[in-house]
Amino acid sequence: MVESSPPPIVAGLPKAGAEVPERVVRDYFAALSRHDVARAVTMWAPGAPARHHGLIETTALDGVRDFLDGLFASFPDLRFELLSSASEGKRCFVRWRMVGTFNGTQRLHGIKPTGARLELEGAECFTVEHGLIAGNDAYGDVLGFLRRSGVLPDADSRAERRLLTAVNLVTTLRRRLRTAPSDG
16 A cells, blocks of 8 residues: 655645635735725625724625724725635634724724824735635734834833833722722
8 A cells, every 4th residue: 555645835825725714815805904994994894703802893895894994094004915725614813913004084993193204014814605705804903003103102111110010009999899898
């Protein structure tokens, strides 16, 4: 009996059967980089969930359109770069980098544009069915966004140490108030 060796692993090539999800997701990110919201939205199945963990949960089509319109109104020069991808079955996983200036005309999650130039990375898991995005789970660098946009102080800075001291003081006081004997 002759044993055959497994096929070589070739980086960057999708597994058999994964061509459609990977193509759909790559086309989606190409539309995002062109700020073509109309095209990006047509790539979603109506009612599909879009979860950007820590930021927003919405559904296609209107919720995705509103999210993207707000994102591009906040970051007029925003661009996406796909750093890596892997597909299996109906799912396509991507790691991306977004680069843009937070100097638009609209608040993002309640934050006024600060003028900060941001470069952030994130990852998403897309489910693709019948050639349409049927859902996604996105994970971005929310803390990095808050720091780089000026909402939170820089890591290990004097301002951060003061903020953490205040937070820890409030936590200690709350704990003491919960465990204090009642006047009864």
